[in-house]
Amino acid sequence: MTVPAAxxxxxxxxxxxxxxxEGLGVxxxxxxxxxxxxxxxxxxxxxxxxxxxxxxxxTLLRCFNRMNDLIAGARVVGRVTYGDVDLYDDRIDPVQVRxxxxxxxxxxxxxxxxxxxxxxxxxxxxxxxxxxxxxxxDALRRAALWDDVKGALKKSALALSGGQxxxxxxxxxxxxxxxxxxxxxxxxxxxxxxxxxxxDLMQELRRDYTILIVTHNMQQAAxxxxxxxxxxxxVDGDGDRRRGKLVEFAATNELFTHPQDPRTENYITGRFG
Amino acid sequence: xxxxxxxxxxxxDLVRSGIRAQAANSSFAFVVRAAAVSVFVxxxxxxxxxxxxxxxxxxxxxxxxxxxxxxSPSADLxxxxxxxxxxxxxxxMALVLALPVSIGIALFINEYAPRRLRAPGVYLVDLLAxxxxxxxxxxxxxxxxxxxxxxxxxxxxxxxxxxVFSAVFGGPVGLKSMFLAALILTIMIVPIITSxxxxxxxxxxxxxxxxxxxxxxxxxxxxxxxxxxHSRNGMVAAVLLGLGRAMGETIAVALVIGSTxxxxxxxxxxxDSMAAVIANTFGESSGVNRAALIGLGVVLFAMTIVVNMAGxxxxxxxxxxxxxx
Ligand SMILES: Nc1ncnc2c1ncn2[C@@H]1O[C@H](COP(=O)(O)OP(=O)(O)O)[C@@H](O)[C@H]1O
Ligand SMILES: [Mg+2]
Numbered sequence: 127m128t129v130p131a132a133x134x135x136x137x138x139x140x141x142x143x144x145x146x147x148e149g150l151g152v153x154x155x156x157x158x159x160x161x162x163x164x165x166x167x168x169x170x171x172x173x174x175x176x177x178x179x180x181x182x183x184x185t186l187l188r189c190f191n192r193m194n195d196l197i198a199g200a201r202v203v204g205r206v207t208y209g210d211v212d213l214y215d216d217r218i219d220p221v222q223v224r225x226x227x228x229x230x231x232x233x234x235x236x237x238x239x240x241x242x243x244x245x246x247x248x249x250x251x252x253x254x255x256x257x258x259x260x261x262x263x264d265a266l267r268r269a270a271l272w273d274d275v276k277g278a279l280k281k282s283a284l285a286l287s288g289g290q291x292x293x294x295x296x297x298x299x300x301x302x303x304x305x306x307x308x309x310x311x312x313x314x315x316x317x318x319x320x321x322x323x324x325x326d327l328m329q330e331l332r333r334d335y336t337i338l339i340v341t342h343n344m345q346q347a348a349x350x351x352x353x354x355x356x357x358x359x360x361v362d363g364d365g366d367r368r369r370g371k372l373v374e375f376a377a378t379n380e381l382f383t384h385p386q387d388p389r390t391e392n393y394i395t396g397r398f399g
Numbered sequence: 400x401x402x403x404x405x406x407x408x409x410x411x412d413l414v415r416s417g418i419r420a421q422a423a424n425s426s427f428a429f430v431v432r433a434a435a436v437s438v439f440v441x442x443x444x445x446x447x448x449x450x451x452x453x454x455x456x457x458x459x460x461x462x463x464x465x466x467x468x469x470x471s472p473s474a475d476l477x478x479x480x481x482x483x484x485x486x487x488x489x490x491x492m493a494l495v496l497a498l499p500v501s502i503g504i505a506l507f508i509n510e511y512a513p514r515r516l517r518a519p520g521v522y523l524v525d526l527l528a529x530x531x532x533x534x535x536x537x538x539x540x541x542x543x544x545x546x547x548x549x550x551x552x553x554x555x556x557x558x559x560x561x562x563v564f565s566a567v568f569g570g571p572v573g574l575k576s577m578f579l580a581a582l583i584l585t586i587m588i589v590p591i592i593t594s595x596x597x598x599x600x601x602x603x604x605x606x607x608x609x610x611x612x613x614x615x616x617x618x619x620x621x622x623x624x625x626x627x628x629h630s631r632n633g634m635v636a637a638v639l640l641g642l643g644r645a646m647g648e649t650i651a652v653a654l655v656i657g658s659t660x661x662x663x664x665x666x667x668x669x670x671d672s673m674a675a676v677i678a679n680t681f682g683e684s685s686g687v688n689r690a691a692l693i694g695l696g697v698v699l700f701a702m703t704i705v706v707n708m709a710g711x712x713x714x715x716x717x718x719x720x721x722x723x724x
Binding site for chain 2 (some may be wrong): 239
């Protein structure tokens with residue numbers, strides 16, 4: 127798992143790696159949407175993926191829990207390793223991968239069921255039904271939602287506010303005790319207060335989980351993440367369509383204060399300065 | 400909308416188009432209302448005229464028309480219960496058989512089959528619905544019935560001799576039977592239930608399915624967790640439409656049910672249904688007999704309305720529950 131020199135792996139005493147990619151690319155049909163991504167995501171930290179819209183952040187994130195499998199025509203090349211397992215090995219069961227590597231989506235998407243059943247769903251699927259009530263409560267507490275819903279566990283999840291729904295989705299995800307949580311712009315549909323609560327929550331969760339978050343919000347990336355990857359789109363020689371590339375990956379304060387690549391600097395100063 | 404209009408300078412043009420739009424709007428509303436009213440009027444007219452035609456039979460038999468079990472026009476006896484029973488039992492059996500098959504086909508087409516098989520799958524199912532019901536009836540009595548007869552005989556000779564089971568599967572066995580009618584009805588209502596459930600499954604938000612999959616659900620667990628809860632109302636609607644279809648089916652049932660007015664729990668015995676007896680005997684009927692057959696039509700009509708209303712009620716209740724549990 128060598129990393130090309132051009133990519134700036136966090137310099138000082140890099141923590142153990144949770145996920146790594148090598149020459150990762152994603153095709154949609156014939157079109158290579160994301161090309162040649164090589165990076166190492168550190169354990170028990172928050173890693174942010176930033177970049178202009180359409181540069182392939184969501185596409186990249188979906189490679190880590192094999193959600194691209196659901197998209198007709200999507201094809202992954204290169205390697206994604208989790209520990210020492212190649213996630214795209216033929217023997218790997220994507221269902222098991224997703225149990226270990228959970229995902230929170232851009233729009234809150236609770237099931238049209240009660241608050242309780244939303245959290246219990248994954249537990250039931252994975253036969254983790256011993257002490258079900260306790261597990262549900264624990265997940266809701268860790269998602270900082272317990273105090274809001276403890277009297278209304280049987281109420282429909284759809285009656286919650288957007289921010290509460292998103293925290294419920296986080297509770298549902300961590301209830302099955304994953305190792306890694308992927309978040310695809312989890313706050314983009316939320317107001318600033320709800321966003322703040324989710325960010326606080328991420329800091330809490332960071333102790334137990336490795337978090338990968340896609341965000342289009344520079345401030346959020348700067349505030350909430352330990353490491354950051356900047357992706358952009360480039361036109362490659364032959365085609366006229368643009369494709370996503372990884373420009374720079376570094377500790378977040380490094381990336382924001384001393385970007386190594388002029389494209390990163392332009393993007394950050396353009397949006398941030 | 401109003402705010403935008405108010406921002407525009409008031410001019411003749413604005414006023415005229417407003418009036419024209421209003422006129423179009425109110426004439427549209429009129430047409431819609433007229434259509435709704437005329438449907439209602441037609442319904443009432445059918446009930447009134449049919450009931451009037453059937454009146455001599457109702458007068459003749461009184462409440463016994465729906466509670467009586469003897470139907471013999473030669474003896475002037477008109478007890479319709481065996482037909483009501485036959486209609487309900489054959490339809491419910493068909494429903495019980497058709498529902499899992501239909502849900503299975505709908506799920507296969509929507510969730511399991513490769514994308515390129517989707518359109519052909521939908522087309523094939525719709526094709527089943529296009530076959531005239533008389534063809535189903537003929538096929539049932541000429542092909543399916545004779546083909547199944549030896550197997551049915553075997554079931555009657557084994558399971559049908561066990562205690563308790565004999566009440567349902569016991570002999571004697573006939574070619575035409577409640578069972579054959581239920582099977583034919585099953586095949587006939589599978590397309591409608593399939594196509595409605597499939598359309599309902601299509602409306603399940605992709606992000607809810609993704610949520611289930613992202614939690615490590617297998618496809619079946621995803622279906623149970625995301626597709627079914629979201630589709631409950633629609634499935635109830637599908638069941639009701641299927642039941643209505645089965646209860647009203649006439650010619651196919653008339654050909655395979657065996658035209659025997661009896662109430663028995665044995666499914667391999669011949670039976671009869673309301674629609675079938677009307678089709679089979681209306682031509683030669685006259686007087687009170689004719690009125691009694693029309694009366695059967697009135698009862699069938701009332702039953703389908705009750706089924707529909709019950710269904711609406713269940714659909715609404717499960718709707719509330721669907722959001723709550
Ligand atoms: N299911 C899909 N099929 C085809 N193209 C897609 C699909 N999803 C995304 N794309 C394309 O891939 C590129 C990257 O998309 P995405 O990963 O959603 O970017 P981001 O999340 O950074 O905005 C975009 O050009 C987008 O149009
Ligand atoms: Mg995205």
